[in-house]
Amino acid sequence: MKSLGIALQKNFLRYAVLDGDSGNPTLVEKGRQTTCDPNDIPALMDWYETHFQHLISAHAPDVIGYKLVLEPKIEQQHNLSFPLGILNLLAQKEGIPINEFSQRAITPAKLGLGKTTDLMVLVDETFGEHPPYWDKYQKEAVLVAWFCL
Numbered sequence: 001m002k003s004l005g006i007a008l009q010k011n012f013l014r015y016a017v018l019d020g021d022s023g024n025p026t027l028v029e030k031g032r033q034t035t036c037d038p039n040d041i042p043a044l045m046d047w048y049e050t051h052f053q054h055l056i057s058a059h060a061p062d063v064i065g066y067k068l069v070l071e072p073k074i075e076q077q078h079n080l081s082f083p084l085g086i087l088n089l090l091a092q093k094e095g096i097p098i099n100e101f102s103q104r105a106i107t108p109a110k111l112g113l114g115k116t117t118d119l120m121v122l123v124d125e126t127f128g129e130h131p132p133y134w135d136k137y138q139k140e141a142v143l144v145a146w147f148c149l
Contacts, residue, residue: 002028004061005145006052006087007137008069010079011035013051014133016141017059022111022149025126028059030142032133041078048083052090064091065144068100101144110147119143 001021007014013035017028036047056064066087072080084100091098101110108117123139130138 001062001149002059003145003148004055004059004064005141005143005148006064006066006084007141007144008067008080008083009137010076011038012137013048013083014137014141015055016138016145017055017061018142018145018149020149022146025146025149027127027130027142030130030138032138035079038079041082044078045082045086049086049090052083052087056090056094056096061096063148064096064098065148066098066100067106067140067144068102070102070104099144099148101147106140106143106147110143 001019003018005016005018011034013033014031015033016030018025019028020026033051036043038044064087066084068084069076069080088098106119108114108119113122120136120139123142127142
């Protein structure tokens, strides 16, 4: 099974593609893409649509997972909320199941592990380190993809 994980932050789209199953995942690809001008909302939404469509076409995921930011500030809506509507629409049009995970839902229990498991360390132990940009945001993209396997 192939899973696409998405984590957004201002000015960046993080993604990870995993293959396999939750007990034996393989990192196929990961990336950090710089968005266009966040103040030009129509152009930014076009950018997200194009890039999401490219990721879906290039990787043909069986499922998509994304990190959802709960209660973003008004200035974060264009970067953290609106693009996820586009992602959900594209997934629906392609017939791909899609799952959201808030920060509270990114827990070791999703992988059948105990509460004390440090997920950021687990990502490094399972997949190795993959610089550049192997940080919390990239690891969240990996985790939401992993939760979907």
